[in-house]
Amino acid sequence: MKEIKVGIIGATGYGGIELIRLLSNHPHFQIHAVYSSSQDGMEISEVYPHLANILYTLKKIEPKEMAKELDIIFTATPSGVSSQLVPQLLKEGIKVVDLSGDFRLKTEELYEKWYKKPSASIEDLEKSVYGLSEWFADEVKESTFIANPGCYPTATLLGLAPLAQKKLIQPNSIIVDAKSGISGAGRGLSPIVHYAEINENLKIYKINQHPHIPEIESILARWDDQIGHISFSPHLIPMSRGIMSTMYVQLNKEFSAEEIHQLYVNCYEDAPFVRVRKLGEFPSTKEVSGSNYCDINVTVDERTNRVTIVAVIDNLVKGAAGQAIQNGNIMMGYDQQTGLNVLPIYP
Template sequence: MSRLKVGIVGATGYGGAELIRLLSNHPYFHIYSVYSSSQEHVELAEVYPHLAHLTYTLEQIDPVQMAKDIDLVFTATPSGISSKLVPQFVNEGLKVIDLSGDFRLNSEELYKTWYKKEPASQKYVQQSVYGLTEWFNENVQSSTFVANPGCYPTATLLGLAPVVKAQMVKEDSIIIDAKSGLSGAGRALSHVSHYAEINENMKIYKVNEHQHIPEIEQVLKQWNENVQPITFSTHLVPMTRGIMTTIYCTLKGSYTIDELHNLYTNSYQSSPFVRVRKQGTFPSTKEVSGSNYCDLGLTVDARTNRMTIVSVIDNLVKGAAGQAIQNANVMMDFEQQTGLHVLPVYP
C-alpha cells in the first residue's frame, strides 16, 4: 500500500522529536513535512543535530496548504496553542492527533481553572475522542480527531482502570504519588530545568494544582461515577525520561493478590503495550525507557487492606509520541504495534 503523508506541528519540542524518531521507522506513515511557528525555514538538523541525516526544513503553518499536502497531522504544541490551531485543521478535513491538553477536558470551567487559559470551542472538544487506546479503542477507531492523554494520566489510569471499573476500591481512597524525569518540563529553559537546581535534588511541584488532576478524575468517573476527588502529588527527579506512579487505594472487600493479579492480566491480555509483572516484582522506569510499554506491579497489604499499584512509562513515548502513533494506527485501521516495535533502551 502507498504510505500516508503525515505532518508534525511543534517538531522542535521533545514530543515532536520523538514523533520523528518513531515515525521514521513506520511502514505506513511517511513524514511529509514538519512545522514550527517559532523557527520557520530553519533546517531541522540545526535544531536537533542527532537528526542530521534528515533533510527537513521547518515550514510555516498553513492549514489550507497542509490539507492539500498531507493526510494526518500530529500537533505537539503547548496547551493554549492547539486550541487555536486544531480547529483550522479539522475544518480543512485533516485527521488530527493532538498531544496538548486543550481538548481532553469536557468542561470549559475546569479547563480555565486548571490550565489558566481560555478553553477551546466546545464544538471541537465534543468532536474529539480521548485516546487511551487500551480502554477506548472503538472510539478512536471511528474518529478522525483524537485528544492524546497526558503523561501522568496515562500511567495513572492504566494502573487504576481494572479495579475502578470493577468497583473494587473505596471511591474516596485514591492517592497517587507520581515522579517524572525532567524532559516532562519541556525544552524551554527555566530555573526548574537548571542543572544546579535539579542535580542531586528532588522537588515536589504544583501541589494540589496539577492540571492533570481533572483529566484523571474525569476518566475515573466515566468508569465509576461515585469516584471522589483524588490526592495527586507530582515530583521532579534528576533523570531525563520516565514516570513512576505509586498508587494507593483501599479495597472494598478482602481480595487476595491472586484475584487482583488475575484481574489485571485478564484486563490487559489484548493490550500489547501493557505488561503486568509477576507477583512480587515491581517495574522501574529504566525498564520501559524509549519504548511504548506501560509496566505494572501490584501488591496488597493485608494489615491495612490497601492495594499498591506501581505503574511506569516513558513520558515522551507512551506518555506522548508513542501513544499518539498508537492512536493513529487504530484510527487508520492498522495494528496497534505498527512502527512501535521498539524495545526499551537498557541500561
C-alpha cells in the same frame, strides 16, 4: 497499502522530536512535512544536530496548504496553542492527534480553572475522543480527532483502570505519588530545570493544582462515578526520561494479592503495550525507557485492605509520541503496534 502522509506541528519540542524518531521507521506513515511557529525556515538538523542525515525544513503553519498535502497531523504544541490551531485543521478535513492538553477536558470552565488559559469552544471539545488506546480503541477507530492523554494520566489511569472498571475502589481513597524525569517539563528554560537546581535533588510541585488531576478524575468517573476525587502529588527527579506512578487505593471488598494480580493479568492479556509483571516483581523506569510499554504490578496489604499499584512509562513515548502513533495506527486502520515494536533501551 496506501502511504499515509504525516505532518508534525511543534517538531522542535521533545514530543515532536520523538515523533520524528519513531515515525522514521514506520512502514506506512511517511513524514511529509514538519512545522514550527518560531523556527520556520530552519533545517531540523540545525535545532537537533543528531538528525544530520534527516533533510526536513521547518515550514510555516498554513492549514489550507497543509490540507492539500497531508492525511494526518500530530500537533505537539504547548497548551493554549492547539485550542486555536486544531479547529482550523479540522475544518480543512485533516485527521488530528493532539498531544497538548487543550481537548482532554470536556467543559470550558474546567479547562480554564486548571490551565489558567482560554478554552477551546465546547463544540470543538466535544469533537475529540480521549485516546487511552487500551480502553477506548473502538472510539478512536471511528474518530478523526484524538486528544492524546497526558503522561501522568497515562501511567495513572492504566494502573487504576482494572479496579475502577470493576468498581472496587472505596470513594475518595485514591492517593497518587508520581515522579517524572525532567523532559516532562518540556524544552523551554526555567529555573526548575537548571542543572544546579535539579541535580541531586527531588522536587514536588503543583501540589493539588496540577492540570492532570481533572483529566484523571474525569476518566475514572466514566468507569465508576462513585470514585470521587483523588490526591495527586507530582515530583521531578534528576533523570531525563521516565515516569513512575505509585498509587494507593482502599478497596471496598476484601481480596488477596493473588486475586488482584490475576485481575490485572486478565484485563491486559490482549493489550500488547501493557506488561503486568510477575507477582512480587515491581518495574523500574529504565525497564521501559525508549519504548511504548507501560509496565505494571500490584499488591495488597491484607492488614489494611489497601492496594499498592506501580506503573512505569517513558513519558516521551507511551506518555506522548508513542501513544499518539498508537492512536494514529488505530485511526488509519493499522494494527496498533505498527512501527512501535521497539525494545526498551537498557541500561
